Amino acid sequence: MEEKTKCSTKKVLIVEDEKAVRNALFGKFGKLGFKVLGAKNGKEGLETMSKEKPDIILVDIKMPVMNGIEMIKNFKNNEKFEGIPFVVLTNDSTAETMAEVMSVGGTQYFVKSDTPIEAIVDKVKLMLNCE
Amino acid sequence: MVLFFEIFGILFSVILVYLGIRYLSKEKALLDKEKKRVELLAGSFSGLTSITGSFSALNHIAESLTNFGFEKVLILTANKEKLALTGDIGIGFGEEFSPSEIEIPLDKEKQGILTQVFFDQAFQVFDEKKKPKIENISVKSKLLESSFMIAPISRKKDVSCWESTKCSKTECPSYEAKDTRCWLTPKTDCISHLKGNYDESIFEAPNKKIKACLDCNIFHCLGIVLVAKNKNYRFSEEEKTLFHTFAYQAGAVLEKGYLLTDLELREKELSRRMYELSILKELGDRIGYSLNVEKIVDIITSSLVKLLDYSVVAYMLLRPDKVYFKCQLEEPLNRKFIDDIRGRMLASLAALMNQEFKDSDIEEELSGTVIDNTMNDPIRSFFNIPIVIAEKTVGLLTIASSKPGLYKENEVNILYKITSQASNAVSRLESVLEAEKGKLNDMVVSMIDGVIMVDNDNRIIAVNPAAKKMLGITEEEPTIFDIINSLQGKLDIRSKIEESLKLHRTIVIDELKIENLILKVFISPVKPKISLKESKENLLGVVVLMHDVTKEKEVEKMKSEFVSVASHQLRTPLSAIKWFLEMLINGDAGEANMEQISYLTQAHETNEHMIDLVNSLLNISRIESGRITVELEKLDIIELCEGIFDEIKMIAEGKKQKIEIVKPKEKIPNILTDPKLFRQVIQNLLSNAVKYTPGGGSVKFTISKNNDGYLQFDIKDNGLGIPLHQQDKLFQKFFRADNVVEMDAEGTGLGLYVAKSLIGTLGGKIWFESEENKGTKFSCTLPLSGSKAKKGEKTLISTDVSKEFSKYHAVSKS
Numbered sequence: 001m002e003e004k005t006k007c008s009t010k011k012v013l014i015v016e017d018e019k020a021v022r023n024a025l026f027g028k029f030g031k032l033g034f035k036v037l038g039a040k041n042g043k044e045g046l047e048t049m050s051k052e053k054p055d056i057i058l059v060d061i062k063m064p065v066m067n068g069i070e071m072i073k074n075f076k077n078n079e080k081f082e083g084i085p086f087v088v089l090t091n092d093s094t095a096e097t098m099a100e101v102m103s104v105g106g107t108q109y110f111v112k113s114d115t116p117i118e119a120i121v122d123k124v125k126l127m128l129n130c131e
Numbered sequence: 132m133v134l135f136f137e138i139f140g141i142l143f144s145v146i147l148v149y150l151g152i153r154y155l156s157k158e159k160a161l162l163d164k165e166k167k168r169v170e171l172l173a174g175s176f177s178g179l180t181s182i183t184g185s186f187s188a189l190n191h192i193a194e195s196l197t198n199f200g201f202e203k204v205l206i207l208t209a210n211k212e213k214l215a216l217t218g219d220i221g222i223g224f225g226e227e228f229s230p231s232e233i234e235i236p237l238d239k240e241k242q243g244i245l246t247q248v249f250f251d252q253a254f255q256v257f258d259e260k261k262k263p264k265i266e267n268i269s270v271k272s273k274l275l276e277s278s279f280m281i282a283p284i285s286r287k288k289d290v291s292c293w294e295s296t297k298c299s300k301t302e303c304p305s306y307e308a309k310d311t312r313c314w315l316t317p318k319t320d321c322i323s324h325l326k327g328n329y330d331e332s333i334f335e336a337p338n339k340k341i342k343a344c345l346d347c348n349i350f351h352c353l354g355i356v357l358v359a360k361n362k363n364y365r366f367s368e369e370e371k372t373l374f375h376t377f378a379y380q381a382g383a384v385l386e387k388g389y390l391l392t393d394l395e396l397r398e399k400e401l402s403r404r405m406y407e408l409s410i411l412k413e414l415g416d417r418i419g420y421s422l423n424v425e426k427i428v429d430i431i432t433s434s435l436v437k438l439l440d441y442s443v444v445a446y447m448l449l450r451p452d453k454v455y456f457k458c459q460l461e462e463p464l465n466r467k468f469i470d471d472i473r474g475r476m477l478a479s480l481a482a483l484m485n486q487e488f489k490d491s492d493i494e495e496e497l498s499g500t501v502i503d504n505t506m507n508d509p510i511r512s513f514f515n516i517p518i519v520i521a522e523k524t525v526g527l528l529t530i531a532s533s534k535p536g537l538y539k540e541n542e543v544n545i546l547y548k549i550t551s552q553a554s555n556a557v558s559r560l561e562s563v564l565e566a567e568k569g570k571l572n573d574m575v576v577s578m579i580d581g582v583i584m585v586d587n588d589n590r591i592i593a594v595n596p597a598a599k600k601m602l603g604i605t606e607e608e609p610t611i612f613d614i615i616n617s618l619q620g621k622l623d624i625r626s627k628i629e630e631s632l633k634l635h636r637t638i639v640i641d642e643l644k645i646e647n648l649i650l651k652v653f654i655s656p657v658k659p660k661i662s663l664k665e666s667k668e669n670l671l672g673v674v675v676l677m678h679d680v681t682k683e684k685e686v687e688k689m690k691s692e693f694v695s696v697a698s699h700q701l702r703t704p705l706s707a708i709k710w711f712l713e714m715l716i717n718g719d720a721g722e723a724n725m726e727q728i729s730y731l732t733q734a735h736e737t738n739e740h741m742i743d744l745v746n747s748l749l750n751i752s753r754i755e756s757g758r759i760t761v762e763l764e765k766l767d768i769i770e771l772c773e774g775i776f777d778e779i780k781m782i783a784e785g786k787k788q789k790i791e792i793v794k795p796k797e798k799i800p801n802i803l804t805d806p807k808l809f810r811q812v813i814q815n816l817l818s819n820a821v822k823y824t825p826g827g828g829s830v831k832f833t834i835s836k837n838n839d840g841y842l843q844f845d846i847k848d849n850g851l852g853i854p855l856h857q858q859d860k861l862f863q864k865f866f867r868a869d870n871v872v873e874m875d876a877e878g879t880g881l882g883l884y885v886a887k888s889l890i891g892t893l894g895g896k897i898w899f900e901s902e903e904n905k906g907t908k909f910s911c912t913l914p915l916s917g918s919k920a921k922k923g924e925k926t927l928i929s930t931d932v933s934k935e936f937s938k939y940h941a942v943s944k945s
Contacts, residue, residue, distance in 0.1 A: 018703050018704075018707065020704065020707035020708075020711075021703060021706060021707045021710070023707075024707055024710040024711050024714065025710070027714060027719065027720075028710070028714055028719060031714075031719050091699060091702040091703050091706060092699065095760050112702070112703070112706035112710075113702040113703075113705050113706040113709065113742045113745070113746070114742070114746070115706075116709075116710075116713055117709075117710040117713050117714065118713065118717070
């Protein structure tokens, strides 16, 4: 098995309009030693990305100004951000949204209210192969 | 009555005899040689009393007359059927003809004076085969060659006519009443003549002196009696009186005969009327309120056999596309007989309807006796009566017989009376119904809902304005095709109608979108109200009711959208709470003490419950709006069930319950269904069983293949059970049974509602058996043939009781 890297070296970008949710994730990942970056919407998220290249992005779908799908499309089309994994965290569990996420290359999709925060942490750790 | 007349007759004869004897006794001294004659006379009359039957009585009189020395005696009686005087008895005439062969036609113009007719008319002689042997023989030359006396034979009660010398001019009331016997002699001057002389000289100028007072109400002539000598001879007064007495006696005899016949006739008539009445009553009773012409005619024909003599009764009824011919045979006949009737009836019907019918138009039904082609009787008696209902000819009724001369005016009249009675009854009933129908029509016209009535042959019987407006139909009287066009292919109404008729069941189409409207459509079979025996087979058609549910659907949609949005908005803060609590419990913000953990855990549990509730609400709004997607996969259902079972097993074991799964022995092929939806159903049922069964209880999950092509899932527990009085509400939204609420069990009251909706969507069924405090068995089925896919907009949110949470989380149920 490949040697796992330290999670404290990883940068997590959280794009979430709902302050409480953002703070929860911020707190959790911060406690675990991740470098956590925050953004209120897709546009802010893209701006942050261009300043500081994150290792993984946790992105909400329904957001004002620019929604999650738009943001994903944007950075997916940008060579600069090639290969950055992302996890979709949303409360919109409709088939269309899920299909849209898949169409922009999303593979990780969590319904927030149904997912324990620990499960998200585990998923991120797994994706980044870190401890 | 008969006896009375008999006695009366005898009495009269006795008096006459007595009178005769008294008359003769006056002459006794003078006419000693006449003594023998008197005895003879007395013998004749007393002998007469013992004779029954008019003919033998007349014969006796004729013989007596010859005994008194009259060489020729001829008695002719009026035969009303032949309209002729026919010879009854003739004695002393030559070999040329027998007097019984004589037939003297009665001229209507000269009717009334029988003797007159007798003189004027030539007569004919018929042979045995009723062919004229000799025609136009002069009565005078043949019968009255020499001296003769002639007297009319009259009715006894007209005796005054014999005695009076002059009777006034009388009217004949019986003539006015068209008594068939009266045609003989209407309005006759009643001049008595019998007191006068009957010698030839008088008869030489009959018009001047003799006018027989014949058939007025005081003198009813029944015939003529004639005596003659073979030579010219002057009759003595005595002979005249004797002849007079005998002629008179002949009248009494004939009258008695007639009276008897009359009586018999009247009796016959009476009993026929009784029959007629009883049949009419029976008809009334049996027809009841039926409007079915065929049935009514059947009743008539089945009653007829009591009334008429016939070989065959048949009827033809006009149907829209054919002629229905029903023939009831009362005796064996050959096929030709029936074909003859068929032909005659068809011709009559064609004439009656002024319409051509082909033999191929006929639908034939024979009943009664079988056809016997060895019989070769032709139709000898036959008559038709049209069947008319509400002034419209609908068919023909026919009676036929192989016997000749059966049907006269009377028979035709009876049948006519019966059929018209029946058709009147039907006509009246129809008019009542018409009026009722009018009311009903008004009601249907005023209805807000669209109503279309369709009969068994897909003909539109009625379409109300609301229906026309809904479907945008402009035709005054639309056909089924107009309706089909107006539905724009959105509803195959014809097959739905067929289905409804076939299954005897109302078909409901929940949503039919036509232009801007959403209609709920009910297609119900129409059963006849009067429960006839055959009513089950005889549906009248269907009624299609269209209820505009556009508004309701809009409200429903808004409601479910509201629920969806609200639920969605709730989920986000709930997830924030959830995560913060998880972090606190996990010690992310510093180790919490036991008490703190306990509180946080309860807060988390409550929050989870809230999330569950919101998810359930979201699911329900999706299911109810019909926007749920059904995505099919070929599934190993047993494997899926085992998976669910294993998850639930953990919870059950936590409660120290005994839980087991029983799988079918045979291999179950993969089934095409939506795993997510199906999973939800089984999960709900299994988790309910565990939830509502106290610790230490048992839960058994059995999967089996039933005989109807379904896989059946039984989930049996020995838990709380469902109170009997609440069992019917179990599948209602938000319903929770009292005993469950009481024990403080968590739940939303949505699980079973969701399960029922989902299993229905997948083509299965759900039901249960339960007894409070004993346990519950829920059963549901899934078709082995698979579910139907459905493209919706929403997928189901998992409301998994054993969410991954438990896998990750440290929160222990304390």
